[in-house]
Amino acid sequence: MPKAIGVTLEEARRIIAAAKDKAAEIKQPMNIAVVDEGANLVAFERMDGAWIGSIDIAQKKAFTSRAFDLDTKTLGENSQSGNQFFGIHASNNGKVMIFAGGVPLKRNGEVVGAIGISGGSGVQDQTVAEAGAAAFAK
Amino acid sequence: MPKAIGVTLEEARRIIAAAKDKAAEIKQPMNIAVVDEGANLVAFERMDGAWIGSIDIAQKKAFTSRAFDLDTKTLGENSQSGNQFFGIHASNNGKVMIFAGGVPLKRNGEVVGAIGISGGSGVQDQTVAEAGAAAFAK
Amino acid sequence: MPKAIGVTLEEARRIIAAAKDKAAEIKQPMNIAVVDEGANLVAFERMDGAWIGSIDIAQKKAFTSRAFDLDTKTLGENSQSGNQFFGIHASNNGKVMIFAGGVPLKRNGEVVGAIGISGGSGVQDQTVAEAGAAAFAK
Amino acid sequence: MPKAIGVTLEEARRIIAAAKDKAAEIKQPMNIAVVDEGANLVAFERMDGAWIGSIDIAQKKAFTSRAFDLDTKTLGENSQSGNQFFGIHASNNGKVMIFAGGVPLKRNGEVVGAIGISGGSGVQDQTVAEAGAAAFAK
Structure with missing residues (x-):
């Protein structure tokens, strides 16, 4: 059977469903x-009417x-001017986002x-991301 | 109600479900x-065990x-060496893929x-893409 | 204890050591x-005198x-002009290399x-890559 | 004998070993x-469990x-907002990192x-980088 690495598609779909419920709740x-x-x-998933520019940002x-x-x-x-990681957004070929909305998924305390x-x-x-992550933790 | 442009998330999910059925059928x-x-x-969606390098290619x-x-x-x-569009894969910042697997979704004959x-x-x-597109046409 | 994903650093070092032995053997x-x-x-690892342009290619x-x-x-x-994957080198933001030297590492038949x-x-x-991969399979 | 430019692979491995010792010491x-x-x-080298996003940053x-x-x-x-090199992280195609952890290797006072x-x-x-650099200076 094909192996997933940490998170299966089935789990990802459950996480997304929970995030969509929260997004609908806050309209x-x-x-x-x-x-x-x-x-x-x-x-x-991009919900109908969601920002096009955020397709990239969410990922x-x-x-x-x-x-x-x-x-x-x-x-x-930690990445604002004067703080220890200022400039980290220039790393990883532009893939590092330094504002709220990304939350780790943990299993037995491990990401x-x-x-x-x-x-x-x-x-x-942040609210919607936490709702999604909470559904995984269950 | 938030507006989708041509394809709603609900429709996209139905298309993906049909594609997954076909992928499962051909193992x-x-x-x-x-x-x-x-x-x-x-x-x-990436099915469990599907190639990591194809995340980018499918999109x-x-x-x-x-x-x-x-x-x-x-x-x-049309894009092989010697043909009329040879070199088109260098356009659009590397987003143009010139091999089978991408299929238009049509509504009333329009893409x-x-x-x-x-x-x-x-x-x-190609087979799986056609199965997904067929589910939309219905 | 910190978790590795599929290949530990210790294993990677063993693989590299075997590859270096083969590289030394073929001078x-x-x-x-x-x-x-x-x-x-x-x-x-870049062996002394190895091509600078190959730092990127090996990775x-x-x-x-x-x-x-x-x-x-x-x-x-499969990626030459006229074949089924021609154009795949334009995907994954230039990270796809389509010539010999990359070999999967397998454990119990799985990559x-x-x-x-x-x-x-x-x-x-290719010879050196196979020597490295063989050391992992052991 | 193939020529290295300033730092041989053997020396690099010794530097990395010293850095790993310090990293293990500070857990x-x-x-x-x-x-x-x-x-x-x-x-x-990426130690088991080390951040994936730091592969790029360390280099x-x-x-x-x-x-x-x-x-x-x-x-x-010197690169914080308001200081003389603010903006330097946009140069060199995103390869400039402006936070602690990079330390020169010197031989006879020369980098x-x-x-x-x-x-x-x-x-x-910074602590781990200095430990690695110290091993080279010896």
């Missing part, structure tokens, strides 16, 4: 991406969150993937 | 992408098919999106 | 790269071999990484 | 890169340190290469 259409343990894309937030095993929100705080959300304010993106 | 895990009328990604086949309103297979035939499949041989990719 | 300094199951770099051959679970030599044969070699002729690169 | 898995006098990669810190013959930490201080470390906080990265 903000979103772009939703899930990457696996190797930081490679497993599944993506890159998911990549970033798994690449550094943390919330992109936290990375962002095995990530979800990335883009389409609303930072607070909205 | 070849696939990467499946659907773009809308603006050639922008609506949804993507680019879908882009290419809508970008030129034809099967990437047909574009490929409103495309599906891109990557993960097997050219014949397998 | 051709090489660039040697090993990627893990997620197609991400684990270790790299991309390793990526390509894992990305498509095959020898880059085989992919190359869990790859080795990429660059620095000599196609035959030399 | 933080790291990505470790060594470039030569031409600012080209000689060797790289770029090493490049940057040799490219400007200084600690990336120092360059970073002949550099080490780049990524995987922890700025302080941790």
Whole structure:
């Protein structure tokens, strides 16, 4: 049987479904991406009417969150001018996003993937990403 | 209600489901992408065990098919060394794929999106893409 | 304990050591790269005097071999003008190499990484890559 | 005998070994890169469990340190918003890293290469890079 790396497609679909429910609840259409343990894309959905420019951002937030095993929100705080990771957004050929919306997916306390959300304010993106990640943790 | 451009997320999911059924039938895990009328990604799924290098290719086949309103297979035939479109793969910042697996999605005879499949041989990719496109035409 | 994905650093170092032995035997300094199951770099070594331009190629051959679970030599044969994958080198943002020297690393028959070699002729690169892969299979 | 430029592979391996010892001591898995006098990669190792996003950053810190013959930490201080080199991270096709972890390798007072470390906080990265550079100076 073909092997998934950390996150199966079935799990990614469940995560996306939970994220869409939260997005519908707060009435903000979103772009939703899930990457696996190797930081490679497993599944993506753009809700009707969600920003076109966020197709790329959602995927890159998911990549970033798994690449550094943390919330992109936290990375962002450390990447402002004067802080320890300022300039990190120039690395990884433009794939590093340093604002809220990327959240790691954990299994038994270990990061095995990530979800990335883009389409609303930072607070909205973070809220929806956390809803998706919570569905995986269950 | 938020507006989709040519292909809704609901329709994209139905197309992907049909493609996955065909991929399962021929026993070849696939990467499946659907773009809308603006050639922008609506949804993507990587079946467990499908090639990592095809995440990018499936999306680019879908882009290419809508970008030129034809099967990437047909574009490929015209893009071999000595033929009229040889070199077209260097355009659009590397987003043009010139081998089988990208198929337009039509509504009332008009192209409103495309599906891109990557993960097997050219014949397998084409077969699965056609199955996905057929589900949309219904 | 920190988890490796498919190939540990210790294993990568053993693979590289075997590749270097073969390179020394055929008297051709090489660039040697090993990627893990997620197609991400684990270790790299450039032997003294090996081509600078091959630093990039060795890494991309390793990526390509894992990305498509095959020898880059085989992919190359299928990617010539007129063949089914012609144009695939334009995908994955220039990371796809379609000539000999990339070989999958298998565990229990499943691909869990790859080795990429660059620095000599196609035959030399392939020979050294196979020697490295053989050391992993043991 | 094939010629190395400033730093041989043997020396690079010794530098990396010292860096790994320090990383193990502070219990933080790291990505470790060594470039030569031409600012080209000689060797790289990712310790098991080290951040995937830091594969790229470690290599770029090493490049940057040799490219400007200084600690990336120092360059970073001069590259914050309002300071004299603000914006330098946009140069060299995104290869310039402006935070701690890149340290020059010196022979007889002259820079002949550099080490780049990524995987922890700025302080941790710097500590490990200095341990690697010290092993070369001996």
